[in-house]
Amino acid sequence: MSALEKFFCPGSVAVVGASRTPGKAGHTIVRNILEFGFRGDIYPVNPGCEEILGLRSYASIGEVPGPVDLAIGVLPRRQTLDLITECAHAGVRSLIIPAAGFSDVGAEGRELEREVMEAARAAGIRVMGPNSIGTVCTGCGIATPIVTLDRMRPGGVSLFGQTGMLASGFARWIQTSERFGINKIACLGNKADLDENDMLEYLATDDTTRVIGFYTEGVSNGRRFAEALRAAAGAKPVLVLKSGRTAGGRKAIASHTGALAGSDEVYSGLIEQCGARRVADFEELFDCAKALEWQPLPAGDGVGIVSITGLGCVLAADSASRYGLRFPRPAPRTVEAMRGALPDWVPASNPADIWAAIEARGPKEAYGLVASALADDPDVHSLVAIFTLIPESSLDVMELFGPLAESHPEKPLAAVLMSGDALMYAEWKRTLEGNGIPAYHSPERALRALGAMRALNRKGMGAADAAPATQPARSITPPLGSRDVR
Amino acid sequence: MSALEKFFCPGSVAVVGASRTPGKAGHTIVRNILEFGFRGDIYPVNPGCEEILGLRSYASIGEVPGPVDLAIGVLPRRQTLDLITECAHAGVRSLIIPAAGFSDVGAEGRELEREVMEAARAAGIRVMGPNSIGTVCTGCGIATPIVTLDRMRPGGVSLFGQTGMLASGFARWIQTSERFGINKIACLGNKADLDENDMLEYLATDDTTRVIGFYTEGVSNGRRFAEALRAAAGAKPVLVLKSGRTAGGRKAIASHTGALAGSDEVYSGLIEQCGARRVADFEELFDCAKALEWQPLPAGDGVGIVSITGLGCVLAADSASRYGLRFPRPAPRTVEAMRGALPDWVPASNPADIWAAIEARGPKEAYGLVASALADDPDVHSLVAIFTLIPESSLDVMELFGPLAESHPEKPLAAVLMSGDALMYAEWKRTLEGNGIPAYHSPERALRALGAMRALNRKGMGAADAAPATQPARSITPPLGSRDVR
Numbered sequence: 001m002s003a004l005e006k007f008f009c010p011g012s013v014a015v016v017g018a019s020r021t022p023g024k025a026g027h028t029i030v031r032n033i034l035e036f037g038f039r040g041d042i043y044p045v046n047p048g049c050e051e052i053l054g055l056r057s058y059a060s061i062g063e064v065p066g067p068v069d070l071a072i073g074v075l076p077r078r079q080t081l082d083l084i085t086e087c088a089h090a091g092v093r094s095l096i097i098p099a100a101g102f103s104d105v106g107a108e109g110r111e112l113e114r115e116v117m118e119a120a121r122a123a124g125i126r127v128m129g130p131n132s133i134g135t136v137c138t139g140c141g142i143a144t145p146i147v148t149l150d151r152m153r154p155g156g157v158s159l160f161g162q163t164g165m166l167a168s169g170f171a172r173w174i175q176t177s178e179r180f181g182i183n184k185i186a187c188l189g190n191k192a193d194l195d196e197n198d199m200l201e202y203l204a205t206d207d208t209t210r211v212i213g214f215y216t217e218g219v220s221n222g223r224r225f226a227e228a229l230r231a232a233a234g235a236k237p238v239l240v241l242k243s244g245r246t247a248g249g250r251k252a253i254a255s256h257t258g259a260l261a262g263s264d265e266v267y268s269g270l271i272e273q274c275g276a277r278r279v280a281d282f283e284e285l286f287d288c289a290k291a292l293e294w295q296p297l298p299a300g301d302g303v304g305i306v307s308i309t310g311l312g313c314v315l316a317a318d319s320a321s322r323y324g325l326r327f328p329r330p331a332p333r334t335v336e337a338m339r340g341a342l343p344d345w346v347p348a349s350n351p352a353d354i355w356a357a358i359e360a361r362g363p364k365e366a367y368g369l370v371a372s373a374l375a376d377d378p379d380v381h382s383l384v385a386i387f388t389l390i391p392e393s394s395l396d397v398m399e400l401f402g403p404l405a406e407s408h409p410e411k412p413l414a415a416v417l418m419s420g421d422a423l424m425y426a427e428w429k430r431t432l433e434g435n436g437i438p439a440y441h442s443p444e445r446a447l448r449a450l451g452a453m454r455a456l457n458r459k460g461m462g463a464a465d466a467a468p469a470t471q472p473a474r475s476i477t478p479p480l481g482s483r484d485v486r
Numbered sequence: 487m488s489a490l491e492k493f494f495c496p497g498s499v500a501v502v503g504a505s506r507t508p509g510k511a512g513h514t515i516v517r518n519i520l521e522f523g524f525r526g527d528i529y530p531v532n533p534g535c536e537e538i539l540g541l542r543s544y545a546s547i548g549e550v551p552g553p554v555d556l557a558i559g560v561l562p563r564r565q566t567l568d569l570i571t572e573c574a575h576a577g578v579r580s581l582i583i584p585a586a587g588f589s590d591v592g593a594e595g596r597e598l599e600r601e602v603m604e605a606a607r608a609a610g611i612r613v614m615g616p617n618s619i620g621t622v623c624t625g626c627g628i629a630t631p632i633v634t635l636d637r638m639r640p641g642g643v644s645l646f647g648q649t650g651m652l653a654s655g656f657a658r659w660i661q662t663s664e665r666f667g668i669n670k671i672a673c674l675g676n677k678a679d680l681d682e683n684d685m686l687e688y689l690a691t692d693d694t695t696r697v698i699g700f701y702t703e704g705v706s707n708g709r710r711f712a713e714a715l716r717a718a719a720g721a722k723p724v725l726v727l728k729s730g731r732t733a734g735g736r737k738a739i740a741s742h743t744g745a746l747a748g749s750d751e752v753y754s755g756l757i758e759q760c761g762a763r764r765v766a767d768f769e770e771l772f773d774c775a776k777a778l779e780w781q782p783l784p785a786g787d788g789v790g791i792v793s794i795t796g797l798g799c800v801l802a803a804d805s806a807s808r809y810g811l812r813f814p815r816p817a818p819r820t821v822e823a824m825r826g827a828l829p830d831w832v833p834a835s836n837p838a839d840i841w842a843a844i845e846a847r848g849p850k851e852a853y854g855l856v857a858s859a860l861a862d863d864p865d866v867h868s869l870v871a872i873f874t875l876i877p878e879s880s881l882d883v884m885e886l887f888g889p890l891a892e893s894h895p896e897k898p899l900a901a902v903l904m905s906g907d908a909l910m911y912a913e914w915k916r917t918l919e920g921n922g923i924p925a926y927h928s929p930e931r932a933l934r935a936l937g938a939m940r941a942l943n944r945k946g947m948g949a950a951d952a953a954p955a956t957q958p959a960r961s962i963t964p965p966l967g968s969r970d971v972r
Contacts, residue, residue: 025845077831165904169904252802252837311648311649314730327734392634442767444767
């Protein structure tokens with residue numbers, strides 16, 4: 001069994017330094033674990049009180065009555081060595097250390113980290129951190145961050161990285177804006193023990209994880225990393241966000257987590273060779289994650305576009321080649337079907353500018369006829385509909401996408417909400433993504449996500465190979481999709 | 487006087503093809519002009535009715551009692567030639583042609599456009615279009631689009647381009663999400679007559695326009711374009727969004743507006759040589775426009791960053807050099823002031839990771855002390871504060887930015903709302919931008935905007951030269967900033 005299993009699915013968890021005071025980190029962790037519905041035993045440890053959030057509190061980890069699968073030590077960094085000793089005596093073998101001030105702040109911290117890790121290794125304790133806010137697992141209801149977190153929408157995407165943002169700010173953003181379902185999150189901090197390689201090896205064989213995304217500032221064991229990445233990317237789609245692209249960035253990384261960032265080009269080549277996909281920033285990471293979570297991988301590089309505006313067609317065309325995609329010329333049958341919507345003087349092309357058709361027949365019929373004509377074209381492998389959120393183009397967007405998804409479950413669909421009213425934008429995005437249709441703010445972003453999916457498929461890697469077993473052709477109603485948070 | 491003056495500030499306007507039917511383009515235009523508070527005469531022209539939206543309607547443009555400074559002909563493309571004849575007889579010299587189906591759709595349309603333009607030239611009529619939804623001018627209350635538009639926040643930014651999106655979808659997006667103030671908008675369509683060059687020449691000397699942004703798919707007269715761009719960029723900041731970066735994009739452009747896109751590299755070099763700034767997409771165009779509208783140009787390339795998360799520091803550092811910016815090491819006095827907020831073990835560096843300070847002193851004091859220390863540093867020329875919208879870091883954000891803006895009116899400020907709750911994001915963005923502080927969704931986007939401002943200043947071009955006359959050091963309360971739409 002992977003050492004990581006206990007960090008995500010422990011049978012019992014102790015919070016050392018738990019607190020009765022709302023706002024304190026030691027209070028928040030207990031609250032988060034309760035909020036996420038953890039079904040195992042929770043042991044707050046604090047010699048100064050007897051009960052925390054309705055749970056009995058213990059004076060020391062040694063007094064906890066049952067076995068402790070996972071401990072979180074919410075203590076000042078100077079008490080970490082004592083914590084290791086206590087955990088060793090109590091038989092705890094998995095420990096999260098949230099405290100910062102170790103290798104993340106210079107020579108003195110590095111020395112302290114070395115001592116802590118020496119003691120942990122001697123006691124057989126696996127450590128996440130220091131400077132780590134730990135893990136989230138929606139399946140077993142664990143959530144160890146030191147900042148409050150609302151229960152998250154469960155799903156197939158697992159994320160990890162040095163940064164605590166994945167289980168704090170980004171977790172909230174995903175929950176309230178991006179809406180894809182989370183399986184597991186790990187914030188690795190200084191990676192004094194558990195690191196990217198452990199995570200990749202663990203998630204590669206984790207059946208409930210269908211998409212992996214991770215952020216790294218640099219890895220320490222290049223050979224093991226390549227092996228772990230190749231194995232994971234062979235099993236499911238893997239998205240890699242690597243910072244340290246510039247010298248300035250690498251310097252900042254050194255002072256932040258003490259990691260050596262390494263040559264950026266080497267990483268790019270390695271990631272591609274392993275069959276994973278490098279993304280440029282968190283926006284792209286989430287854009288791709290949701291498409292991979294909700295939509296099938298495209299069988300080819302042909303994209304059909306139906307757009308309310310010629311500008312949408314131009315911007316899409318301008319970025320297609322950058323993402324390895326093309327717009328196949330509509331087949332004769334497709335042209336015939338498109339002609340049913342378009343005024344005589346408007347050419348039936350792809351990308352299709354349907355403004356004149358909207359003026360003539362209204363948005364519902366114009367989008368419906370042209371989109372289904374393109375989706376029926378055998379050379380079209382994915383379909384994008386571009387909208388502008390103005391009163392003149394209002395329609396029930398799932399009346400368009402629902403039938404398309406049903407008639408072509410094998411073709412990924414995406415929506416572009418290119419501009420218009422911000423309130424309509426939020427409402428359309430919620431409707432679309434609540435139904436598993438990824439919605440992007442520009443044609444470029446939609447094509448970037450489709451290009452990533454195409455690349456993951458072309459390599460013969462990713463979920464395509466294992467589609468029947470681990471990924472349904474399309475989850476048109478994603479888990480909890482109808483239970484939108486706001 | 488520029489031929490364009492009558493398109494933005496006419497004393498009277500006729501809508502040929504005006505309609506009593508809500509939803510029809512000929513109805514919408516009249517409605518828009520009323521909505522924007524136009525103070526001149528409005529003449530609906532429609533032989534089939536006597537009154538439209540409370541205005542007397544005329545049977546033909548020849549029967550209109552007063553002079554017509556500007557006509558908009560909302561007619562099928564086949565009636566355009568007759569319209570030119572009528573306008574010529576009635577003495578109309580400025581005409582907007584919204585109809586599409588000219589050079590935008592192929593050979594037959596090109597021939598029709600040629601005939602129309604020959605007749606217009608013979609009659610001395612200047613044309614915007616065909617395939618143009620015309621202009622917006624918040625100053626005189628003109629708004630000619632064929633889709634409904636709500637009255638816009640007035641300000642100093644003027645935008646133009648082929649696309650009608652600028653006065654429809656993007657106009658709504660700016661109004662409801664981006665919030666910078668609009669001076670003028672022109673949608674040039676097929677540019678059979680008036681084009682980018684006319685617009686640049688006009689806006690260069692238009693005193694109320696303080697920032698110019700435009701989208702182009704290609705220009706016809708390179709020499710005149712270079713001259714016009716250089717003159718405009720010498721007078722105020724100019725942002726250029728040019729599509730047709732790829733062969734696929736250029737092909738799409740040819741079928742959309744019939745323009746020849748030209749070599750992309752030539753454009754990049756030309757734009758830079760002229761002292762303007764090329765932007766990559768509409769997101770960057772708006773990101774930069776708002777910063778230029780609200781904030782002063784930075785005197786140098788030194789950026790100070792205060793961030794709730796080390797990740798924000800790394801991402802900022804990673805993109806700084808790409809945008810020609812650097813993070814100066816804090817001066818001894820700055821370090822001393824920062825130390826007042828930071829725990830002993832946290833280094834006083836720039837970018838400054840203040841999470842430990844927030845834990846120790848709360849967000850208000852931590853952000854306040856570190857940000858003002860950095861802003862006081864003479865080597866820091868602009869300041870960025872990075873937030874994560876989680877309950878633990880809640881603060882009154884204008885209590886932070888207000889004093890900074892007051893003590894350093896010469897230094898541009900920006901906020902990064904990096905992640906967190908989507909509702910908090912919308913609220914913070916509204917508060918910040920209602921007070922003239924641009925808010926971005928990632929460190930990369932904030933630095934990209936500051937980099938553009940720095941480049942515009944370094945070239946000795948843009949508003950810096952003319953700052954006292956045309957641009958206040960900072961409009962901390964932008965026009966209508968407190969009158970947020972939603």
